[in-house]
Amino acid sequence: MTRENIRTPDGGTLELFSTGAELAGHGSGVVVVHPSMVTAADYTRFAQKLSAALERPVHTFNRRGRGQSSPQPEDYTLDTDIRDLEAVMKHTASTDVFGHSFGGAVALHAARSLPVERLAVYDPAVSVNHSVKADWTEEYERATAAGDDDRALAVMIRGMETGGAFARMPLSMLTLANKLTAGTPIGKQNRELMKTGVREIKAIIAADMPAEPFLELPLETLIVVGEKSPAYFGVACGQIHDVLSGSSYTILPGYGHDGVNRAPDKLITELSDFFSG
Template sequence: MEDNWTVQRVPAADGAEIVLHSIGAGPGIILVHGGGVTIEVYRRTARRLADRFTVHLYNRRGRADAAARAEPYDGEQDIDDLAALLAHTGARNVIGHSGGGFIALRAAARRLPIGRLALYDGAVQVDGLVWLDWLPGARAAADAGEIARALAITGAGVHPESAASRLPLFLRVAICRLFLRTSIGRTMGELLPTTLDESTLIHRHGGPAERWSGVEAEVLLACGAGGPPYFQETNEALAAVMPHARTLVVPRVGHDALNRAPKHLIDALADFFTAPVVSKPAGA
């Protein structure tokens, strides 16, 4: 279909504006993006869903065209902004990726009107399954202005399955210095303090899977077969306690699959959002 985006400015609870980028026709889906990036990396996914859905993208606070983020960061503004967009659009479908999945799951646990929630590699700390012992070292490097070193430590911590994570630190730092010369690298470098703040918040909200048992939405807990192994373990633990959740391991993809938008992932998301209703939507 034609690549026609509409842009609206939606009032937030604190009086700021949320810039909403939308494309497509059909039932609404709001995508909550992950840490370290902006909505630009999700436009391909939105386009590939746009023949069946109206897909809404927005930059979370402190990124690109979004308003400034409140400090200290506690994630409450993220939840309030998602609530404002659900009310404005009438959408009841949400996709959350990585750190955005954590925000979306917290919103669903608070009974925001989310009928169906698809998490891809949702960054949720359950039963200590995710090791975050790399955080202090990454934070110290970032505070010292050593962004390449901080990215190298973060990358290995988040992606222990990657071959690069097993390289000596000095080599990983050299690779990150080159990466920072690219467009996406510059964005990730600039947003690294925000990413570390989110990782710290996720760690602080860690605990048993049962804390999420009150989520009443239909939930798809998806992860990539080639991504960090802890996402599959986390999803299985969450699915065991959520009343309307199921897991999906997507073959031949990793953590960035929601950006790359392979057909088999897009089709799985479309099937989830169009399947017959099993449970009563939250807030109904």
Template sequence: MGELELVGGVAVETYGSGPGVVVVPGTNRRAHHYQELASALAGAHTVHVVERRGRGASAARGTPYSVEVEVDDVLGVLEQTGSRVLFGHSYGGLIALHAGLRQELEALIVYEPGVSLDGSFDLSWLEAFNRKVADGRFVSAMATFLKGAQLLPFKATPVLWAISLLLMFGREERDLMPLTPAELAEVARLDSDGARYAGITAPTLFLGGEKTPSYLTGVLPRLAKIVPQADYAILPGLDHNAPDESAPDEIARQLRQYLVRLGR
């Protein structure tokens, strides 16, 4: 774990030295899941990983909830640390994009942001998921989430599902599950043609993985056309959890290359 400090209502884990980079975790993720990514960047940057509300030492998440509550926290971290580069993963990428709408940045990088364009993010399973969470049936809710989000093999057998859930679903995942419905509801609420993102002024890089379901990567070329200074890349062999689990070193390399290209 990096050095821990509180910024407003959120805890922040800090690694390394150099120009600042703020990292925003995704749904069902904690700051510590990005330790390897932060460590890989720490030789050239000071990396500040946000512990989003409702997690760890951060304050509880209040109601009503919206993505803008998270944006307020991220903007506070950017101001406190003097950082001008922002990276977001999954739902954290959605937060990062909306932060980019409110503040000028030197660079904005997102990996498979939770953006729905013209209904691209199918949330027809959300009602069933919400009922299970409300009833405290968290393992069943996780199964519904993983199937609906296509984050396990499409033809997985019942045995594989059972093994996967046993491996993935611990106490921490159980504690985070009640936070998920409101985040998915924001993805649905913010579904649009994407025109709002034309207001992002920062040089922006959209990244995705070749092994990720197409609904998460298919929006990237569209977003790259909408955002004025944007590029995108689909990385061979990577999946949705590349930044936090399967390939943090490669994602760090992509970030470093992009920032060097920008002279940051």
């Protein structure tokens, strides 16, 4: 794996990691856009397995607010991530994109205007006809204003619903669990990315639209939803699939929202077949 910092048109910096860079002559690379509350490092295993299956490069990058990438700008919107994805695609000469969760929302909106040839998403957190709700953000902001980051994080985890059984714990128990894990790597990362993550959730909701504009997506679009993932992912994906006649829709059996991070062979094979055309 290689690492480099690239510049964006607005003067920002993105930390870029390329797996299988020596395979660049074998075809377009695949750019991976990661979710909220994580970093590019959480997708190393996935990138390695997909690159090996494709025999092509796979590029991951830290979105703003992570690693050596620039902080989110004060006027942050979803368009910031779309322009950053464009910069990574140009720098790596890549035309294929994969997005997971929030990264899937970025990829879906971006592919309506960027030169994406093949697009695949897993549990994209895109809001279609108000499919994504975030009523919990007011309670989150009250907790942060009171200096109670453990409770704020608990409110966020429950609201996003992506943590499986852990996210369904009573709020008091989840708050205690956050307090007990504050010193662990995942606890530290969650606290570092909380504010960034909430801004991203708000950006998704601000970009809500009906399904029809997604007709501009590439004909080659693969939509994958985890069988055990929260229902709201399937609501939006079903509406997009209904209007996009050339899309493929599949459910990954036995897996939830973390299916990409686990990188099961079934998912890698499906993505490899798709990106191989």
